[in-house]
Amino acid sequence: MTQAATNTSDTSTSDLMVEMHNVNKWYGDFHVLRDIYLEVKRGERIVVCGPSGSGKSTLIRCINHLEEHQKGEIVVGGLPLTQDVKRIEQIRRSVGMVFQHFNLFPHLSVLENCCIAPMWVQKKPRKEAEALAMEYLERVRIAEQATKYPGQLSGGQQQRVAIARSLCMHPDVMLFDEPTSALDPEMIKEVLDVMVELAEEGMTMICVTHEMGFAKTVADRVIFMDQGQIIEENAPEPFFNNPQSERTQLFLSQILGH
Amino acid sequence: MIHNKETIPQRPAPKGTIGPVAWLRGNLFNGPINSIFTLLGLYVLYLLVVPTIQWAFIDADWVGDSREDCSRVGACWVFVNARFSQFMYGLYPSEEYWRANIVFAMFAGIIAWMVIPRLPFKRWMTLFALLIFPVIAYVLLHGGYFDLPRVSTHRWGGLMLTLLLASVGMIGALPIGIVLALGRRSNMPIVKTFCVIFIEFWRGVPLITILFMASVMLPLFLPSELNVDRLIRALIGLTLFQSAYMAEVIRGGLQAIPKGQDEAAAALGMTYWKRMGLIVMPQALKMMIPGIVNTFISLFKDTTLVMIIGLFDLLGIVQAALSDSRWLGFSVEGYVFAAFVFWIFCFSMSRYSQYLERKLNTGHKR
Numbered sequence: 001m002t003q004a005a006t007n008t009s010d011t012s013t014s015d016l017m018v019e020m021h022n023v024n025k026w027y028g029d030f031h032v033l034r035d036i037y038l039e040v041k042r043g044e045r046i047v048v049c050g051p052s053g054s055g056k057s058t059l060i061r062c063i064n065h066l067e068e069h070q071k072g073e074i075v076v077g078g079l080p081l082t083q084d085v086k087r088i089e090q091i092r093r094s095v096g097m098v099f100q101h102f103n104l105f106p107h108l109s110v111l112e113n114c115c116i117a118p119m120w121v122q123k124k125p126r127k128e129a130e131a132l133a134m135e136y137l138e139r140v141r142i143a144e145q146a147t148k149y150p151g152q153l154s155g156g157q158q159q160r161v162a163i164a165r166s167l168c169m170h171p172d173v174m175l176f177d178e179p180t181s182a183l184d185p186e187m188i189k190e191v192l193d194v195m196v197e198l199a200e201e202g203m204t205m206i207c208v209t210h211e212m213g214f215a216k217t218v219a220d221r222v223i224f225m226d227q228g229q230i231i232e233e234n235a236p237e238p239f240f241n242n243p244q245s246e247r248t249q250l251f252l253s254q255i256l257g258h
Numbered sequence: 259m260i261h262n263k264e265t266i267p268q269r270p271a272p273k274g275t276i277g278p279v280a281w282l283r284g285n286l287f288n289g290p291i292n293s294i295f296t297l298l299g300l301y302v303l304y305l306l307v308v309p310t311i312q313w314a315f316i317d318a319d320w321v322g323d324s325r326e327d328c329s330r331v332g333a334c335w336v337f338v339n340a341r342f343s344q345f346m347y348g349l350y351p352s353e354e355y356w357r358a359n360i361v362f363a364m365f366a367g368i369i370a371w372m373v374i375p376r377l378p379f380k381r382w383m384t385l386f387a388l389l390i391f392p393v394i395a396y397v398l399l400h401g402g403y404f405d406l407p408r409v410s411t412h413r414w415g416g417l418m419l420t421l422l423l424a425s426v427g428m429i430g431a432l433p434i435g436i437v438l439a440l441g442r443r444s445n446m447p448i449v450k451t452f453c454v455i456f457i458e459f460w461r462g463v464p465l466i467t468i469l470f471m472a473s474v475m476l477p478l479f480l481p482s483e484l485n486v487d488r489l490i491r492a493l494i495g496l497t498l499f500q501s502a503y504m505a506e507v508i509r510g511g512l513q514a515i516p517k518g519q520d521e522a523a524a525a526l527g528m529t530y531w532k533r534m535g536l537i538v539m540p541q542a543l544k545m546m547i548p549g550i551v552n553t554f555i556s557l558f559k560d561t562t563l564v565m566i567i568g569l570f571d572l573l574g575i576v577q578a579a580l581s582d583s584r585w586l587g588f589s590v591e592g593y594v595f596a597a598f599v600f601w602i603f604c605f606s607m608s609r610y611s612q613y614l615e616r617k618l619n620t621g622h623k624r
Contacts, residue, residue: 066521085529093527103522107541116536117526162522169526 015042016075017173017204018063023072025058025228032058033069034228040173045199046206047215047236050225051251056208059225060175063206064088064095077172093121096166100178102158104150104165110137111146114165122169129168136164140194156187160194167198174198176207210255216240224248314594325585337588338595341579345595348415348570354407357398358418364391365421373610375617388429411489415570417599419489423496423561423571424603428554430497435504440534442509453505460502465563468495473567492564500557507553511546512538544618551611555604572596 018040025033032055040046048056061067062074065081065088074081076091105113114133118124124132137143140160142153150158159179166174176195180188192214199205199218209215215222215236222239224232224247232239232248240256243249274280287293317332321339328334338345347358368387371377399418402408414422441453460468472495473488480486515538523533543550565574576592579585 064525066524089527089529092525095525097522097525099518099522099525101516101518103516103518105519105522105537105541107544117528120532120536121527165526 016040017042017044017077018206019073019075020059020062021073021075023059023062023069023074025055025062025067025069025071032228033062036072036230038223038230040204040206042172042204043202044204044220045218046221046223047219048206048208048223048225049210049212049215049251050231054225055228056225057177060097060177060206060208063173063175064092064097066097093169094172096169096171096174098159098162098166098174098176098179100181102150102155102162102182104158104162106150109147109149110142110153110161113150113161114168117165118168132168133164136167137161139167139197140164141190154187155183156190159183159187159191163191163194163198173204173206176205176209178208178210180209180211212240212256224251226251325588328588333591333594334588335591337579337585337591341585344416344579345572345575346416347418348575349413350409350415350418351407351413354401354409357401357406357409361395361398362418364394365425411487412568414489416575417572419564419569420558420561420571420573423493423564424554424558426493427496427500427557427561430493431500431504431553431557432550434497434501435508436539438501438505439508439512442505443512457502457505460499461506463499465496465499465560466566468499469563469567471495488567489569492567492569496557496561496564500553500560503553503556504550507546507549508542510549511542514545515542547611547615547618551607555607558604558607559600572599 016039018038020036020038023033023036024031036059038046038059048059050056058067062069063076063081077094079087079091081087081091104110105116108116111130111133114137115126115129118129118132119126134143134146137146140163142157142160142164145153145157145161150161153161163179179195180191183191188211192211195205195207195214196218205218207214207219219236221233222236223230224239224243224245226247232243232245234244239248240252243252274283286296313332315332317330318335319328319330319332320335322328322336323340325334325336327336343352343355347355350358368383368391371383372380372387377383397403398406399414400409400411438453438457441449442457444450444453469492472491476486476491519537519541520533523537528536561571562573564571565577570578573596576596580589580592
């Protein structure tokens with residue numbers, strides 16, 4: 001188990017959090033990920049964008065083995081991802097994930113949603129887990145709803161709970177899979193605010209998102225994917241102002257052009 | 259433009275739209291054709307209900323001890339009265355009824371404890387019911403320990419046997435069904451194939467065949483010194499048969515849980531069994547209550563089939579009593595009584611399941 005180091009935005013070159021070397025994945029005959037090469041340093045914030053079906057969700061879902069890759073090597077926090085169930089669970093404990101559709105557990109209250117993994121995976125006593133959960137619910141500004149059930153909350157509130165639920169496991173890296181795509185426009189900001197705060201605290205983040213404003217404010221690097229390949233990779237300022245490839249230019253003109 | 263500057267106060271609904279008269283007009287006498295149907299329906303109901311009540315209660319004989327006491331035109335409940343203890347205990351020796359009574363009382367007590375929400379220690383009660391109660395029940399009913407005379411299982415019968423078969427079947431079928439359903443959804447080919455074959459085999463064979471094979475064929479294959487009790491064989495057959503059905507009900511419920519639930523739990527580092535036990539199963543079981551109870555009810559009624567292997571459950575013992583030459587000609591009373599007892603149990607299960615559904619649904623909407 002890797003030790004969760006203090007969250008600093010220090011990006012020393014040897015301190016790699018996620019490494020993907022020549023990762024390839026197929027769904028049957030369909031080649032979804034093609035020679036993916038990506039290295040994410042501790043404390044780095046990556047935004048992944050691209051047209052739908054370009055493989056961006058699949059890419060981050062490979063990191064915690066929700067999808068299996070067929071070729072190449074993935075290393076998370078120094079541990080190579082193998083077929084071994086124990087190893088997969090070990091890596092998942094240090095990788096938080098936030099889903100497009102929140103995926104809160106509807107039969108558990110907000111507080112229980114946050115406590116269940118610390119209690120059953122990390123074997124923390126209930127008292128300690130609840131205190132931890134309240135601390136993070138406080139951070140995402142939803143502590144007053146702790147006794148409610150997910151079905152009683154708005155989408156934005158649910159997504160903030162989902163973020164708190166992941167943070168309760170003290171992850172080394174957070175994966176965001178289109179966290180605002182299923183939200184009504186007036187709720188996007190409250191989720192993005194929480195994500196920006198998280199980024200400012202130095203959390204290592206990989207976000208699949210179309211929120212270009214978010215990318216501009218917090219990302220260290222923006223990655224553009226198309227047809228299962230990483231097409232372009234750059235700091236946000238040059239990425240948005242001076243995209244290199246034609247496909248990136250087309251994509252940016254489509255999403256920024258209205 | 260602003261439409262209303264002031265809030266409109268709540269006004270009463272127009273006359274004739276609420277109250278019993280309005281309900282009658284809206285639902286039963288809504289136009290001439292519906293009125294005719296309503297009146298016709300009431301008449302048919304009258305034709306059916308009045309003679310039934312007349313037969314079962316008003317013209318019935320209740321007390322006595324032989325068929326001569328049944329002089330009236332209605333039902334002869336004297337027959338059921340005289341045979342009541344047999345209907346309850348089968349051929350269990352009457353001086354040992356107290357043992358069965360204790361088991362009955364404990365059984366009823368456990369059910370009541372589990373069903374009444376206010377009572378505490380549900381978890382301990384469940385453990386007691388699953389681990390300790392069966393031992394107590396076996397020791398008491400079977401005897402052979404603590405100076406209790408032995409009562410071999412072929413003398414067990416009546417409602418006692420029906421309840422025994424049904425509760426063992428239910429308690430056994432649910433966990434086996436869960437394991438089979440999970441196995442059938444598994445990615446491991448051997449586990450999956452085994453579960454599919456198991457389920458399809460037991461589901462594809464009639465229960466009568468299974469019971470018959472368990473009682474007649476099995477001893478042919480087993481070494482003669484290994485003499486498994488007939489009741490045990492019937493119990494195993496019944497449980498495995500029902501677990502196959504249960505597995506399919508549960509699989510249906512599991513399929514209704516979105517994949518994202520399992521993924522979210524997996525992303526938190528939970529193992530397969532924790533994901534299933536803490537996240538997927540609790541949600542699925544809640545949705546499956548109607549299906550599970552439906553299987554339980556059909557199991558409860560299927561226990562009557564043990565008749566063909568010579569075990570006398572409630573219906574079996576009633577039928578046996580009908581052929582008694584002193585009580586010939588009272589088959590209607592016997593069957594009505596058996597049907598009524600079965601109905602009471604099945605209806606209670608159905609009502610309890612509806613109550614559970616309502617209770618578990620509050621505030622959990624997705």
